[in-house]
C-alpha cells in the first residue's frame with residue numbers, strides 16, 4: 031500500500047464511522063492518511079457532521095446501511111482496499127436483546143468478511159474489545175497483562191460473547207482467498223475502556239453528578255484498577271494498523287493487539303474524576319459508601335425490575351450484575367506488542383488526552399445551560 035504509484039489512490043471503508051470511536055477514526059484518517067482517495071463511511075445512523083467533511087480533497091461518501099444486511103455491506107465495499115470494521119452494538123445494560131446483539135456483532139462481522147472475499151477487499155481491521163478476554167464471571171483479576179497472558183475467559187453475557195465470536199471469525203478469515211486470488215489479511219484491536227470526546231457513559235456520569243448536587247458516590251474500592259485508553263490513541267492505532275497491514279502481512283495477519291497508551295491505572299470512578307473533578311464534581315467517600323453485598327443486591331434488583339418492566343418500558347440503569355462485576359474486577363494491560371509489530375506510539379500524551387476530555391465535558395456544561 032505504501033508505494034508512490036498508489037499515492038492518493040486508496041479507498042477505505044469504515045463501518046460504524048458515525049459512532050464514538052468511528053468518528054475519531056474517520057477524522058484521523060482524513061488527517062493522517064495521505065494516500066486516501068475515497069473514504070466511505072458506513073453506518074446505520076449517519077451523523078450530520080459527515081457533510082462538513084465533503085469539502086476536502088478526499089472524496090467522502092456517506093452510506094446509510096446495516097451490517098446485518100449482507101447485500102448492503104457488499105455493495106458498499108465494492109472497490110475498497112481496506113475496511114475498518116468498527117460497527118457494533120455496545121450494550122451491557124440490557125437495552126437490546128441477545129439475538130440482536132448477536133446479529134449485529136457476529137452476523138454483521140461475518141457479512142463484512144464475506145464481502146471482502148466477494149469484492150476483493152484485501153485488508154480488514156476489526157475493532158474487538160478487552161472483553162474478549164475479560165473480566166471473566168469469576169472475577170479473576172487481569173493485572174497488567176499482555177496479549178499472551180493466560181487468563182480463563184468465560185463469557186456468559188451476550189456482548190462479550192458476541193465480541194469473542196466475531197473476533198474469532200476475523201482471525202480465522204486471515205489467509206482466505208479474496209476475489210482476484212490474493213489472501214485476505216486481518217487483524218483485531220482490543221481497546222480497554224475508551225474515554226474522550228463523545229463518550230456517552232462519561233456524559234451520563236456527568237449529568238448524574240449534576241442531578242446529585244455536584245456529587246458522585248464511591249461504589250468501587252480504589253484498589254480495583256480498570257484499563258482505560260484515550261479515543262484519539264485508539265483511532266491512531268486503527269490508522270497505523272490499516273497502513274502497515276500490507277507491508278507487514280506475515281507478521282500482523284491474524285494477530286490481536288490490545289489498545290494502550292499512557293493513561294494512568296486507576297479505579298473506574300477515580301479515573302472518571304480526572305475529568306469530572308475539574309468540571310466541578312466531587313467523588314464522595316475515600317472508601318465505598320455501601321457494602322459490596324448491598325451493591326450486589328441493588329444490581330440484582332435492577333435486573334429483576336428490568337425483566338418485570340420489559341413489557342411496559344425499557345428500564346436499563348448503569349448498575350446491573352454484569353457492570354458491577356466488570357467495574358469491580360481489576361483488568362489492566364501492559365504491553366508493547368503494537369510498538370514492536372507496527373511502530374505504534376501514542377499520538378496523544380496523557381496530559382493532552384486529559385485536557386481534551388476535560389474541555390469536552392466543560393462544553394457539555396455550557397451547552398446544557
Ligand SMILES: NC(=O)c1ccc[n+]([C@@H]2O[C@H](COP(=O)([O-])OP(=O)(O)OC[C@H]3O[C@@H](n4cnc5c(N)ncnc54)[C@H](O)[C@@H]3O)[C@@H](O)[C@H]2O)c1
Nearest residue numbers: 046048049050051073074096097116117118159221223224
Ligand atoms: N466504547 C468502548 O469503551 C469500547 C471498548 C472496546 C471496544 N469497543 C468497540 O468499539 C466499537 C465502537 O464502539 P463505540 O463505543 O464507538 O460505540 P458506538 O455505539 O458509539 O458506535 C457504534 C456505531 O455502530 C453503528 N451501528 C450499530 N449497529 C449497526 C448496524 N447494524 N449497521 C451499521 N452500523 C451499525 C452505530 O450506529 C454507531 O454509530 C464497537 O465495536 C465496540 O464493541 C468499544
Ligand SMILES: C[C@@H](CO)CCC[C@@H](C)[C@H]1CC[C@H]2[C@@H]3[C@H](O)C=C4C[C@@H](O)CC[C@]4(C)[C@H]3CC[C@]12C
Nearest residue numbers: 120122159161222223249298348349353354356357
Ligand atoms: C458500579 C457503578 C458505580 O459508579 C459503576 C458502573 C460502571 C460501569 C457502567 C462501567 C465500568 C466498566 C465499564 C466497561 C469497560 O470500560 C469496558 C467496556 C468494553 C467495551 O467493549 C464496551 C463498554 C465496556 C463494557 C464498559 C461499559 C461500562 C462499564 C461496565
